[in-house]
Amino acid sequence: MMDMAALYHRRKQQAQKEQQRYLKLLFNDHFVLFLFLCFGLAILALKQAVQTDAFATANRPYWYLALTGLALFFLHLGQLDTQLKQADAIFLLGAEEGLAGPYLREAWRHSLRLAFIWQGLGWFLMMPILLYLGWHGPSRYGALLLLLLAMKAVLLQQDYRQLFVQAGRPLPIGLRLLVGCLLCYLFFCLPELGQWVLACLLTIFAGWALYDGRTLGQSLSFERTLAQAGQYQQRRYAFYRLFAEVPKQTTVVKRHAALDVFLKALPFQKDPLQRLYWLSCFRAGEQGRLIVRLTLLLLCLLPFIQMTANWGWICLGAGFAYLLELQLLPIADRLNQVFWTRFYFVHPDRRRQAFARFARKVTGLAALLVTLVLAISQSFLAGLFFLLAACLTSYLWQQLYLPKKRSNS
Amino acid sequence: MKLLVHKLTGGYAGQPVLDQLSFELAGGQVVGLLGLNGAGKSTTFKHLVGERPVTAGMVRLVQSDGQVIDLAEQAATFRAQLAYIPEQPILYDELTLAEHLDLLLASHDCLDSAHQERVASLLKTFRLTGKEGWFPKHFSKGMQQKVMIVAAFAIDAPLTIIDEPFVGLDPLAQKALQRLMKARAAAGGLILLTTHQLALAEALLDQVILLEAGRVLATGSPAAVAAQQGLSESHFTDLFEQSGEAPS
Numbered sequence: 001m002m003d004m005a006a007l008y009h010r011r012k013q014q015a016q017k018e019q020q021r022y023l024k025l026l027f028n029d030h031f032v033l034f035l036f037l038c039f040g041l042a043i044l045a046l047k048q049a050v051q052t053d054a055f056a057t058a059n060r061p062y063w064y065l066a067l068t069g070l071a072l073f074f075l076h077l078g079q080l081d082t083q084l085k086q087a088d089a090i091f092l093l094g095a096e097e098g099l100a101g102p103y104l105r106e107a108w109r110h111s112l113r114l115a116f117i118w119q120g121l122g123w124f125l126m127m128p129i130l131l132y133l134g135w136h137g138p139s140r141y142g143a144l145l146l147l148l149l150a151m152k153a154v155l156l157q158q159d160y161r162q163l164f165v166q167a168g169r170p171l172p173i174g175l176r177l178l179v180g181c182l183l184c185y186l187f188f189c190l191p192e193l194g195q196w197v198l199a200c201l202l203t204i205f206a207g208w209a210l211y212d213g214r215t216l217g218q219s220l221s222f223e224r225t226l227a228q229a230g231q232y233q234q235r236r237y238a239f240y241r242l243f244a245e246v247p248k249q250t251t252v253v254k255r256h257a258a259l260d261v262f263l264k265a266l267p268f269q270k271d272p273l274q275r276l277y278w279l280s281c282f283r284a285g286e287q288g289r290l291i292v293r294l295t296l297l298l299l300c301l302l303p304f305i306q307m308t309a310n311w312g313w314i315c316l317g318a319g320f321a322y323l324l325e326l327q328l329l330p331i332a333d334r335l336n337q338v339f340w341t342r343f344y345f346v347h348p349d350r351r352r353q354a355f356a357r358f359a360r361k362v363t364g365l366a367a368l369l370v371t372l373v374l375a376i377s378q379s380f381l382a383g384l385f386f387l388l389a390a391c392l393t394s395y396l397w398q399q400l401y402l403p404k405k406r407s408n409s
Numbered sequence: 410m411k412l413l414v415h416k417l418t419g420g421y422a423g424q425p426v427l428d429q430l431s432f433e434l435a436g437g438q439v440v441g442l443l444g445l446n447g448a449g450k451s452t453t454f455k456h457l458v459g460e461r462p463v464t465a466g467m468v469r470l471v472q473s474d475g476q477v478i479d480l481a482e483q484a485a486t487f488r489a490q491l492a493y494i495p496e497q498p499i500l501y502d503e504l505t506l507a508e509h510l511d512l513l514l515a516s517h518d519c520l521d522s523a524h525q526e527r528v529a530s531l532l533k534t535f536r537l538t539g540k541e542g543w544f545p546k547h548f549s550k551g552m553q554q555k556v557m558i559v560a561a562f563a564i565d566a567p568l569t570i571i572d573e574p575f576v577g578l579d580p581l582a583q584k585a586l587q588r589l590m591k592a593r594a595a596a597g598g599l600i601l602l603t604t605h606q607l608a609l610a611e612a613l614l615d616q617v618i619l620l621e622a623g624r625v626l627a628t629g630s631p632a633a634v635a636a637q638q639g640l641s642e643s644h645f646t647d648l649f650e651q652s653g654e655a656p657s
Contacts, residue, residue, distance in 0.1 A: 002515045014503065087501045089460065090493055091509060091560065094517030096485040165462070165484050219484035222459055 004098035008106040011083040022240045037319055046128060055132045063133055064188035067126055071184045072177065074122025075152055078115025080159045082107045084229040089222045100164065100220050108160050115156055119148040143195040147187055150202040151180065157209040163228065165219040241330065259288075273354035280331050281362070287327050294323060295366045302370070303377045313374070313382045317389030320370065324363045325397045331355075356398050363394045410436035410473050410567045412599055417466035419456050420623075426452040428623040429466065434616070436473070436567065439590050439600040441610050444620035445649055450603040451496060453620075454572050457601075458493045459484050470568065473597070489517070492566035496573045498553035500545045506556060507541035510563060517564045524563060531559040534585045551577040558582075562589050569593060571602040575609060587613050611645045619648070 049055060055063070082104065092099055123145050135141065155176070161167045171179075187198055259282045282288035298320060305316075332355045367390035375383035412434045420426030426449045434440050442450045455461040457468060459480065468480040470490055480487045501509065510528050514520040532538045535555040545556045554577050561569055569590075575583050590600045590613065604610050610617070610631065617634045619627040627637040635645040 002518070085501060087499045087509075089458070090495070090499055090557075091501070091513045092516045093458075093488045093491065093493070094513070094564065095515075096488055098516075100485065165481075221462065223461060 002095050002098055004095060004101065004103035005106045008083060008103045008110075012081075012110060015081075015083060026240055034323075041315075046132075050132065055134075060133060061189075063129060064185055067129060067188055068181055068184040070126060071122060071148060072180055074118055074125075075148070075155060075180060077122075078111065078118040078152065078156075079232050079235070080107065080111045080156060080163075080228065081114070081232060082163070082225060082229050084225050086226055086230075089226060096220060104160070104163060104220075108156070112153065112156060115152045116149055119152050120145070123148055140192050140195060143192070143199045144187070146199040147183075147195075147202055150199065150206040151183065153206040154202070154209050155180075157206070159228070163220060163225045165221045167221070167224075259283075271354070271357075273351065274358050276335060277331055277355060277358040280335055281328070281358075284334070287331055290327050291324055291362065291366065294320075294327075295369060298370055299373050302373050305378075310381065310385045313378075313385040314389040317367070317386035318393040320386075321363050321367060321390035321393035322397070324366060325359060325394060328359050328362060352402075356402075359398065360394065363390065367391065367394075410597065410599060411471040412568060412601070413467070413469040413471065414453075414457075415467040415469075417453070417456060417463065417468060419461055419464055419466075420449075420452060421461075426623050427456070430620075430623060430625060431466075432618055432625055432628060434599055434601070436597050436599045437594055438615035439594045439602070439613055440616045440618065441614040442601060442603045442618050442620060443607075443610065443648070444603075444626075448620040449623040450620060451572055452623075454493075454495075454570050454601075454603070457570060458491065459488055472567070490566060491568040491570060492561035492564055494554075494557045494561050494569075494571040494574060496576070498545075498550070498557045500553060500556065502544075502546050504544070505542050506537065506545050509545060509556065510560060513560050513563060519564060528559065528563045531562055534589075535559055535582055549577075551579060551582070554578055555582060558586055558589070562593070567598055569598060569600045571600065573604060574602055575604060575606055583609070607645060607648060 084099075088099065123141070126144070127141065130141070130144075158170065158176075162170050183198070183202070187195055190198060281291075298316075305312075332351075335351075367387055370390075371383040371387040374386050414433070415431050417427055417430040418425065426447075430449070430453060442453060444450050452461070456463055457480070463481050468487075470478045470480075470487055472478065472490075478487045478490065501512075504512065511520065514524050514528070529538075532541070535558065537552070537555060537559065545553055548556065554574075558574070561571070571590075574586055578586065587609070590602075594600055594615070614631055617627075617629065617631050618625055619634055619638075627634045629637065631645045635641065635648065638648060640647055
């Protein structure tokens, strides 16, 4: 009988090798700069919060809300890593019981270990805020860690169940989010004893869920398992693609009805090169979605950001434009590699000019939108500083960084 | 051995393709699921191999010893009885040809000298000898299709499902594949395939199931199906001429 647990181990080792290669690509200047910026901003924000007495008792509900968001973010990390491949549905049909048994059990154990590391990291990041909120002594921190681990185990077990034919319908994502949100917020609001009771109850529930999972049958739902494995890989690549050019990546092509109306307004006859960049941005790959998400996130956060000095808005504008320009780079690379050379022979200078026009429009539109909200929610001056910083960063990126990058490549 | 499909209804999210599809096939024959594009041939196969869930209806395999295996209840046991060649070859990026075949044999618990000899013979038939150390991912479409065929015929599956077997194959490989299918059917296996090459189908198939809009339109030998469609026996290749005409 084939050793299916060993097969999972071999695949895991291969994936780890690939991951090491990607991590080397990821820790480039952009990602290090991003981490440095995030760390600096977090320290400054904490310092400012302490100075302005933001940790006062009256503000606690807002902090608990923020901590709930952080907990949910980390609960989302550490997905089920099955390492299943499309070809398994053909070449491993004869060993399906082994796949459903030792193989997936090994995958589950490995995923749980990784997921617990993520929860530990989230827990560690929450500690400074909780200290300022008056959580002294290790007891409450222990309860929080137990809660996070139990919640993650339940979530992972739910995903594991979905791989089998016998599984019922999964809980809607919205309901999962709501339950997670309520449990976390309730936990932060409870006194120490209540927190321990809640954490222990959830641990018992997690234990029951794990025990119940043992009764699952031996028939896999290949449709769901392969879709889950594909999504997991896509998410991994999407994360690496945020800051690095990932080789062997596959792009998902999608049409969005709302965007099609906008894209139709850009006829090929007028500026074909620029229209191709727009189409590639919003249909293929993650770039269009990432830019929209980044802009929406900033728009949602703006009313809550309090900056006493204008340099804060300048930094925010520069960082925002920097991230947008960084996201747009893979579009130019993708079209350079595939389209321009094979189907459409355009002089490199024309391509560069078209890309610069496209990037200016994307960054300009997003920055203008943020500026408008900033001018309304904060002050006209804050909006002006933000816009100027974004425009200057975009200009410097186009004039200094891109030519240097092209000459190196 | 017998394959029973009873009132199978299915398709994709919000788009039903199969409409209470029913047929019953005995082993020892090559059966063709024929129809125009969108008739439901590939969807039927996807349900049979478990790529799509059976939401309504029943799919059963009755083995020669009388044991009944229900796809919905014993999916793993059902799938262990079949070999499947999809329309587009699906291969591992990181495995060589030899590793693909070893993995397949190991998964069916038949990594023995007899099966390895059979693999060697199949590789020779499809002129893949000497390429065992190559990565099939880099092969042409036709070569990849040959890998899938070798894999399907390397194991003793009672039910072999093949979606468009002749696409991309050279004439020698097409003839070799026909011989293999006939031999497996003669040994008691059931071969279920789809094809649009009616001339090949006429010579190869023992039975035809004609599909239209997810339903069985006609069933029987190629000659009988041609007769049911108002055609003479020699005009089987004109099977879709009338239904394929654009409406005036």
